[in-house]
Every structure is written in structure tokens, then in C-alpha cells.
Amino acid sequence: MINGKKARVLFVFLLVIIDVAAISVLYVGHRQMINRHENYLSGQIVAKSLLDYHIGEIWLNYIDNSGKFSLAESLIDFSHFSLPGCKTIDGATLVSKDCLPTQEQLSNGLLELFGKRFDNYITKDYISSPETGLSETLGDVRRLPDYVVYLDSGQLIGTPEAPLVIDTSVAVKYQVWPAFSVKMPFDAVGAMEQVFTAANSIQDSCIGSPDYRQCIINGVYGQGDNWDIADSTSGDTFGRFVEQYETCLTAPDTQCYCAMDQGYLMGLHQENDKYVFSIASNDKMVFSKLEHPNGKPIEQIESPVNFAACYFPDGDPTIVSEIRIQGDDYVRLYSKENTWRQIEAYPPLTLIKFPNIEMKEYVCILTTSLEKVAASMGIPLVMPCKMPETIYVQVNTTYSPLLYNSASDSVKPVKFQINMAFRDVSP
Amino acid sequence: MNKRGVAGWIVDFFAIGLFILYVVIMLFIFRLSHAGFNNDIQASYEGSAAWVDGRSILNTEVKYYNQNVTFGELLVILGAWDSSVPAYALKYQIQQNLTTIAGRMDIYNVALAAYRGKVPFFQIPDEETYSCEQRSTIAMLPPIDTKDNLGITILLRYCR
Structure with missing residues (x-):
């Protein structure tokens, strides 16, 4: 029989054993836990x-x-994006019923x-x-x-x-x-849709008008202050220059002349007095912008129209593979046929367009008087070619984000501007 | 109290004391295992504050060409600048803006270095000799131009 004293001693003895065992087990377990979760416990996680x-x-x-x-x-x-069904002329979208x-x-x-x-x-x-x-x-x-x-x-x-x-x-x-x-800084999609709808409406009402230009101008100014007729010499001078050539070349009639706008040549000269236009016509007509008369092209536009490039001295037309034009007060022509030859022409530049004996169409830069050429050719070159009138229009918005400008190599505000071209397509 | 009673109390006291000792040891072990916790957490929170401050500085609105841009965008604009063309006005504006922002945020000894790719294009001040312990942070921003494929990295250091 176990008396009270012995029981107490046994109880304490067992308690000590259990405590020591518990401390040992917990210590070992704790060490394992610390090892396993050290990253968490140290705050690293x-x-x-x-x-x-x-x-x-x-x-x-x-x-x-x-x-x-x-x-x-x-x-x-997006403001000058090539939209589905739309044709672009010199960075401006040509307004037409297919372009809606x-x-x-x-x-x-x-x-x-x-x-x-x-x-x-x-x-x-x-x-x-x-x-x-x-x-x-x-x-x-x-x-x-x-x-x-x-x-x-x-x-x-x-x-x-x-x-x-x-x-x-x-x-x-x-x-x-x-x-x-x-x-979105503004509703660009809605604005574009609205502009093209209004432009088509103006175009519809002006086709067949006796004064197409005035009709378009009235229509444009009727749209509000942010619509404006674009300056004919603003924008890309080179592109406009080429556009002018193409318009003359694609005019339906021949045996006629096109008076070229001297402003483009002047505009290019103002950009850099060394800049030169080149018109080459080997397989296709290629217009180039050159750094100087003997330099390499810095910009080129290929044209689908196929004409022979030539110039007109006193007698017959002289066909050449390339003509380079440099101009300020007068026009200096560089023609290449085996060697480069320099000719002077007086502004404004005039193109004459006529079929030769082989019925191939020529376009020549005139370096002598129109009457003299007409007389020597025996053809009535006194009529201007019927060129479709093109009116450039700008629609401005107040949105002008800061963007990188490669020309100035810096970041400047660039205007969101919709450029459109109206062209008289009446028969 | 007789001797037996005293011995009983001693035994009880020993048993209870041992139990308390067990608890104390456990707490001690736990305390030891967490010794670095506070320091690490404290350091990471201070680092965290630097990241937050860095973002606040870069996202602060400033004026450029009469438009609201962020201070980070101003650095991106400078990063687009041709290094051969002086950009004194813009660099001066950045310096002024940074001083104003630092004043508002109650920070001082602010040092900023901006890189395009791996090439530094802006650094203020030119030489750093600070006695205070600076906090540091980094940010990445896209370039505004596409002349090369290099992003803008900004390193900021300051004291609070």
C-alpha cells in the first residue's frame, strides 16, 4: 500500500520526469521548426x-x-492613317464616297x-x-x-x-x-467619323458646281473655326511637288501644258538651299529629293505613271534618263545623257505633254517659250491641260501631346490634325 | 507546521518552479529564434518607404510646354534629347522641380541619376559627399521615342 508521503514523492518524481521530457521534446521540435522556417521567423520572407x-x-x-x-x-x-477605301494624296486623305x-x-x-x-x-x-x-x-x-x-x-x-x-x-x-x-484624351474615333461624314457631304454638294473651289471653301468654313483651307505650300513640299507632276501627267488630255507652282521649288530651297529635285524615267518615273546636285537621294517617291522625261531646248525635245532641278530665282537643270549637262530655265517651270511619233507620251520641262515649241512641233500647245482641282483642308483639334520630333531631335507638342484633300471629279 | 508539511511544500514548490522554468525556457527559445526578426522587418519597411517615396517623386505632376506631365516623364523627355544638343533649360527645370518636390516631401540630400539603357544622361549632384545615411530606390520607364530600343532607368538616393 502506498501511503500519502510516498505518493507525493512519486507524483513529484513523475512530474519532474514529464517536465524534463516535455522540455526536451519541445526543444527538439522547436529547433526543427526553426530550421525549417528560419526565413519566415527571421523576417526574410x-x-x-x-x-x-x-x-x-x-x-x-x-x-x-x-x-x-x-x-x-x-x-x-491615326490622324493621317490610311483608312479603308481611302486614297491618300501627299499625306491628306482624298475625300470620296468610297472613303467613309x-x-x-x-x-x-x-x-x-x-x-x-x-x-x-x-x-x-x-x-x-x-x-x-x-x-x-x-x-x-x-x-x-x-x-x-x-x-x-x-x-x-x-x-x-x-x-x-x-x-x-x-x-x-x-x-x-x-x-x-x-x-482617351478625346473621342478620336467619333471625331474622325464626324469629319469624314461632313467632308463627304460637302463634296457631294460641290460636285458639278460651276465654281468647285469656292463651293468647297464655303462648305469648309461652314463647319466651324477648326476647319481651315490648307496653305498650298504648307506641309511636305517634296510630296506636293510630286503630286503636282502626277496630276499633270494623269490629266486625260495631251498636247497641252501645265504651269507648275514655283512655290514648291521655292519651299524646298527655303528648307535647305542645297536641296535638289530629281526626276528619273528609266523603267518607271522616280522622283527624288537630293542633298545636292551630285548627292544621294534622301527621299524618294515612285510614280505609277510612265512618261519619258525630257527638256525642250530650241529645237526638238531631248529625252534624258534623269533631270535634276535646283531652284531659287531661276531654275538650274542638270540632265544626264552619258554626262551631266547644265541648262538654265526660267521660272515658272512649265511642263508640256504630247505624244511623239511613236505615240509614246512625253512630258518635257520647257526651257524656251511655249509659242516657240508649239511652232516647232506644229501642234497647238497653247491650251492648258485640264487638271482636276485639288483643295487641301485641315481640321484641327485642341489635342497636342508631347511627342518625339526626329527633325529637331527633341520632344515637342504635336497637333492632332486631320488632313483632307477635295478633288473635283466631275466629268 | 511539522517537518513533513514543510517537505511537502518544498516538493510542491520545486514542481511548480520546474514548470515555470519550462515556460521561461520556452519563451527564451522563442525569443532567441526571433532575434533578427524585428531588425529585418524594420530594414525592409524602411526600404519599402524608399520605393514608395521614389514612385511619389516620379509621379508628381509638373508643367512642360504648358502641359501637365509627371516628373518621371520629364526625365524621359530629357532622355530622348540628342546628347550633342545642349538641353540647359530642361536640365535646369528638372533640378528646380526636384528641389521643390523634395521640400514638399521633407527629404533632403537628394541625388538622382538617369540612364538610357546603360548610358547615363543626367546626374545631380555631380559629386556626392553626404554624411547622412541615404535611402535608395530604382525605377524603370519606357522611352518616349523609338530611335533605339533602350529604356530609361532612374536611381534615386535621399535622406529623411
Whole structure:
């Protein structure tokens, strides 16, 4: 029989044994837990998660800014975008009944332009960082996911096709969903649709009008202050110069002349007094802008029209493979047939258009009087070619984002401006 | 109290004391295992504050060409500038804007370095000799131009 004293001693003895065993077991278990979860217990996981969060924020900020820059660039591109069914003349959209883009076509056009711009920003080349210790913390993001973009409620929304993985370590897996939205600065699609609808309405009412130009001018000024007739020498001088040639060449009648606008030649001279136009006609007609008479082309436009280039000295037309035109007060021609030869012509430049004996059509730059040529050719060259009248119109908006300008190599505000051309197509 | 009673109390006291000792040891072990926790968490929160400050600085709105742009965009605009063309006015504006922003945020000794790709294009101040412990942060921004495929990286250091 166990008495009270013995029982007490046994109880205490067992208690001591159990306590020691419990302390030992708990200590061992605790050590194992510490070893297994040391990163958590020391705060490293919390610190890593916080860092991952901030790295995620850096990329989200990068994507938001990419979306913002891309939208500004694509909106400016959109203002002179080649719209479905529309023909472009020297950067201006030719108003015609075939050129009435729907809202869907316009939206798709804008999204297509945006997609091209935005895609630049999510390639690995853009995502580089300097060799600094801090840059290593940016993680191993080398390619952002592809995106689906759409317009909704005045916003351009980009939805990624996959999450952006920031951390794939054993302890922490961190990824973000890098969707973005950019507020449309104005309803560009609606504005474009409205402008083309109004332009077509003006064109419809002016076709067949006895004074087409005045009719268009009245129609344009009737649209409000932001519609304006464009200055004939504004914009791309070279493009307008070529356009003028093409218009003359494609005029339906022959044995006629076209008086060329000296303003384009003057405009080019003002850009840089060394600039030279070149017209070459080997297989096809190629117009070039050259740095100087012996220089290389810096800009070229190929024309589908096929005429022989020539100049007209006192007698018969002299056909040459290339004519170079330099002009300020007078026109200096450089013609190449085996060797370069310099001829002087007096402004304004006049083109004469006539079929030769082989019925091939020639277009010659006149270097002598029109009457003299007409007399020597025995043809009535005194009639001007019937050229379709083209009126350029600008529609301005208040939107002018800051964009990179390659000419000045700096960032400046660029106006969102819709350029249109009205052409008299009445028979 | 007789001797037996005293011995009983001693035994009880020993048993209870041992139990308390067990609890104290457990707390001590737990305390030891968390020794670095506070320091690490404190450091990461301070680092975290620097990232937040960095974003605040870059997202602060400033004026350029009479338009609202962020301070980060102003650096991106400078990054698009041809290095052969002086951009004194813009650099001066950036410096002024940064001073104003720092004043508003109650930070000082702010140093900023901007890189296009790996090439530095802007740094203020030219030489850094600060006695205070600077916090540092980094940011990535896309270029505004597409003349090359290089992004803009901005390193910021400051004291608070």
C-alpha cells in the first residue's frame, strides 16, 4: 500500500520526469521548426514579399507609361492613317464616297496602330537596366506578356494574356496581373467619323458646281473655326511637288501644258538651299529629293505613271534618263545623257505633254517659250491641260501631346490634325 | 507546521518552479529564434518607404510646354534629347522641380541619376559627399521615342 508521503514523492518524481521530457521534446521540435522556417521567423520572407511587391509596382508603372506614350503616338498616326477605301494624296486623305470609314473600321485602325507602338515597349530590348547593384533587384523579367487591347467607355484597355512573374524562388512565388487602361484624351474615333461624314457631304454638294473651289471653301468654313483651307505650300513640299507632276501627267488630255507652282521649288530651297529635285524615267518615273546636285537621294517617291522625261531646248525635245532641278530665282537643270549637262530655265517651270511619233507620251520641262515649241512641233500647245482641282483642308483639334520630333531631335507638342484633300471629279 | 508539511511544500514548490522554468525556457527559445526578426522587418519597411517615396517623386505632376506631365516623364523627355544638343533649360527645370518636390516631401540630400539603357544622361549632384545615411530606390520607364530600343532607368538616393 502506498501511503500519502510516498505518493507525493512519486507524483513529484513523475512530474519532474514529464517536465524534463516535455522540455526536451519541445526543444527538439522547436529547433526543427526553426530550421525549417528560419526565413519566415527571421523576417526574410516578409522582406522579400515587400520587395517583390515594389518590383511589381515598377513594372506596372512601366506598362502604364508605355500605354500612355503608345496611345499619344498612335493617335497622331491615326490622324493621317490610311483608312479603308481611302486614297491618300501627299499625306491628306482624298475625300470620296468610297472613303467613309465606319466607327468599327476606325476603332480597329486605332487599335492596330496602338498595338504596333505598344509592342515595341514590351520587347526585351527596351527592358534593360544599367550595371548597378540596385538593378539586380529588378528581378529577371525579360519579356512582358502579349496583350489584347480594346476601347471601352472612353478608355483604351489592355488585358495581358499571362501574368507577369516577378519571383519564382522556393520560398516566395510572386506574380502580378499587368492589365492597364489609358483614358482617351478625346473621342478620336467619333471625331474622325464626324469629319469624314461632313467632308463627304460637302463634296457631294460641290460636285458639278460651276465654281468647285469656292463651293468647297464655303462648305469648309461652314463647319466651324477648326476647319481651315490648307496653305498650298504648307506641309511636305517634296510630296506636293510630286503630286503636282502626277496630276499633270494623269490629266486625260495631251498636247497641252501645265504651269507648275514655283512655290514648291521655292519651299524646298527655303528648307535647305542645297536641296535638289530629281526626276528619273528609266523603267518607271522616280522622283527624288537630293542633298545636292551630285548627292544621294534622301527621299524618294515612285510614280505609277510612265512618261519619258525630257527638256525642250530650241529645237526638238531631248529625252534624258534623269533631270535634276535646283531652284531659287531661276531654275538650274542638270540632265544626264552619258554626262551631266547644265541648262538654265526660267521660272515658272512649265511642263508640256504630247505624244511623239511613236505615240509614246512625253512630258518635257520647257526651257524656251511655249509659242516657240508649239511652232516647232506644229501642234497647238497653247491650251492648258485640264487638271482636276485639288483643295487641301485641315481640321484641327485642341489635342497636342508631347511627342518625339526626329527633325529637331527633341520632344515637342504635336497637333492632332486631320488632313483632307477635295478633288473635283466631275466629268 | 511539522517537518513533513514543510517537505511537502518544498516538493510542491520545486514542481511548480520546474514548470515555470519550462515556460521561461520556452519563451527564451522563442525569443532567441526571433532575434533578427524585428531588425529585418524594420530594414525592409524602411526600404519599402524608399520605393514608395521614389514612385511619389516620379509621379508628381509638373508643367512642360504648358502641359501637365509627371516628373518621371520629364526625365524621359530629357532622355530622348540628342546628347550633342545642349538641353540647359530642361536640365535646369528638372533640378528646380526636384528641389521643390523634395521640400514638399521633407527629404533632403537628394541625388538622382538617369540612364538610357546603360548610358547615363543626367546626374545631380555631380559629386556626392553626404554624411547622412541615404535611402535608395530604382525605377524603370519606357522611352518616349523609338530611335533605339533602350529604356530609361532612374536611381534615386535621399535622406529623411
